[in-house]
Amino acid sequence: MQKRAVDIDTFMEGLVARNPGEIEFHQAVHEVATDVIPYMQKHPKYLDEQVLERLCEPDRVISFRVCWHDDDHNIRVNRGYRIQNNNAIGPYKGGLRFHPSVNQSILKFLAFEQTFKNSLTGLPMGGGKGGADFNPRGKSDPEIMRFCQSFMTELYRHVGPYTDVPAGDIGVGAREIGYMFGQYKRLTNTFSGVLTGKGLEYGGSAMRTEATGYGCVYFLIDMLEASGSSLDGKVVVISGSGNVATHAAEQSVMNGAKVITLSDSDGYIYDSDGMTKEKINWVKELKNVRRGRIKEYVNEFPSAKYIDGEKPWNVECDVALPCATQNEITIDDAKMLTKNGCIAVSEGANMPTNNDAVQHFINAKVLFGPAKAANAGGVAMSGLEMSQNSERRSWASDELSVMLREIMSGIHERCREAGTEGDYCNYAKGANIAGFKKVADAVMAFGMV
Ligand code: NDP
Ligand code: 2IT
Numbered sequence: 001m002q003k004r005a006v007d008i009d010t011f012m013e014g015l016v017a018r019n020p021g022e023i024e025f026h027q028a029v030h031e032v033a034t035d036v037i038p039y040m041q042k043h044p045k046y047l048d049e050q051v052l053e054r055l056c057e058p059d060r061v062i063s064f065r066v067c068w069h070d071d072d073h074n075i076r077v078n079r080g081y082r083i084q085n086n087n088a089i090g091p092y093k094g095g096l097r098f099h100p101s102v103n104q105s106i107l108k109f110l111a112f113e114q115t116f117k118n119s120l121t122g123l124p125m126g127g128g129k130g131g132a133d134f135n136p137r138g139k140s141d142p143e144i145m146r147f148c149q150s151f152m153t154e155l156y157r158h159v160g161p162y163t164d165v166p167a168g169d170i171g172v173g174a175r176e177i178g179y180m181f182g183q184y185k186r187l188t189n190t191f192s193g194v195l196t197g198k199g200l201e202y203g204g205s206a207m208r209t210e211a212t213g214y215g216c217v218y219f220l221i222d223m224l225e226a227s228g229s230s231l232d233g234k235v236v237v238i239s240g241s242g243n244v245a246t247h248a249a250e251q252s253v254m255n256g257a258k259v260i261t262l263s264d265s266d267g268y269i270y271d272s273d274g275m276t277k278e279k280i281n282w283v284k285e286l287k288n289v290r291r292g293r294i295k296e297y298v299n300e301f302p303s304a305k306y307i308d309g310e311k312p313w314n315v316e317c318d319v320a321l322p323c324a325t326q327n328e329i330t331i332d333d334a335k336m337l338t339k340n341g342c343i344a345v346s347e348g349a350n351m352p353t354n355n356d357a358v359q360h361f362i363n364a365k366v367l368f369g370p371a372k373a374a375n376a377g378g379v380a381m382s383g384l385e386m387s388q389n390s391e392r393r394s395w396a397s398d399e400l401s402v403m404l405r406e407i408m409s410g411i412h413e414r415c416r417e418a419g420t421e422g423d424y425c426n427y428a429k430g431a432n433i434a435g436f437k438k439v440a441d442a443v444m445a446f447g448m449v
Pocket of ligand 1: 099168169170171172173212240241242243244245263264265266323324325326348349350375376378379
């Protein structure tokens with residue numbers, strides 16, 4: 001049964017009992033509640049109105065069967081989801097993830113986080129997330145298309161440009177968005193901004209592809225500058241080699257940093273010479289066109305090394321950018337990073353650092369950019385894609401770049417305002433409180449709903 005947010009332990013006891021086994025969801029709520037409960041105690045109107053209790057119960061959890069034919073004519077069955085967490089400040093908004101690990105717990109954590117992230121951008125977007133336990137790895141193009149069409153054949157009735165606007169996430173990029181948009185258009189006979197991350201030919205926004213990774217580095221630059229430092233000359237370790245990782249690498253290099261690692265779920269590459277724009281473009285082509293693995297990097301660039309089965313966190317660096325998936329930095333990884341001199345972490349992925357590791361970074365006064373702030377550039381650009389679709393026009397990429405930069409600085413400012421404690425800014429706390437306040441005030445305006 002639900003328990004009042006009088007203190008963190010009582011509240012979490014109720015949440016765990018009510019959502020059994022959903023460990024990622026428990027983790028994400030715990031991380032937010034640790035900062036928000038003391039804040040509510042200072043502002044008891046939120047406690048009286050049970051706002052946190054209400055935000056922890058999604059508006060709607062939709063789960064459905066997705067059947068599709070593989071190339072050998074076998075019928076395959078997957079499970080699809082859309083979690084509509086909260087639409088107090090705008091239509092539900094958040095990505096779709098296709099990965100075999102997808103389950104209700106992971107999508108509930110992502111939809112919960114998305115609610116605060118979207119609030120922090122300053123744009124009118126609520127929080128949602130969806131996806132399926134479908135594994136795109138090794139699937140042919142026609143298999144991907146049939147899966148996406150079948151997925152949208154159920155999802156279409158739950159989404160819409162003023163209701164819920166999905167986008168990409170792990171395993172969902174331009175190709176998948178194209179197939180899903182085509183199916184939505186066919187089923188509804190409407191051409192609308194129902195998805196973001198669309199191709200530029202059919203209503204997509206310039207800069208959307210780059211926005212998450214670039215935004216993550218802008219947030220990093222703002223943290224470094226606020227502490228009197230800069231990114232120029234810093235050694236950067238990055239995990240992942242997908243959309244977020246490659247664009248974080250690109251923006252780091254553009255700011256004079258030396259990027260020495262990328263990874264995938266099989267292992268990581270270590271390039272002691274540092275990556276160049278050309279090398280990063282080669283990785284983008286490897287992942288997006290040839291659908292290859294990061295270990296192939298060392299065939300093309302033989303001075304680099306491939307380390308099988310490991311994560312890059314034991315490599316000496318100044319900055320770490322986790323850009324692959326949740327819980328990829330454990331307490332041991334965090335200790336290794338600080339021992340090796342890491343001074344800043346900016347989260348490109350969602351919840352890549354587990355709660356103990358976050359506490360370690362904060363105690364060690366590492367500049368720590370939490371996901372809901374540092375990776376909000378992607379959804380912010382999605383918000384701008386929605387604006388362009390509503391206006392039936394598109395803005396130029398240089399205009400959008402300026403807007404992205406300003407949005408990231410605004411998020412950084414909001415976090416600093418709510419998170420500064422003496423000479424250290426606890427950005428995680430700042431992001432939780434600033435993100436919570438706007439949604440909470442809107443929820444209260446509606447009365448008891
Ligand atoms: P992609 O599918 O483009 O790339 C994902 C990368 O992460 C791949 O290199 C993948 O390797 C690796 N990865 C995925 N799962 C695991 C795992 N369980 N263990 C180790 N590595 C893994 O996804 P994105 O780059 O879009 O997303 C990366 C992260 O960024 C996610 O946490 C996502 O939620 C977050 N994010 C994405 C946004 C966006 O706009 N795309 C916006 C904000 C956050 P492999 O090929 O081996 O699976
Ligand atoms: O986690 C995220 O913010 C995303 N996957 C992007 C969501 C979006 O709607 O652009």
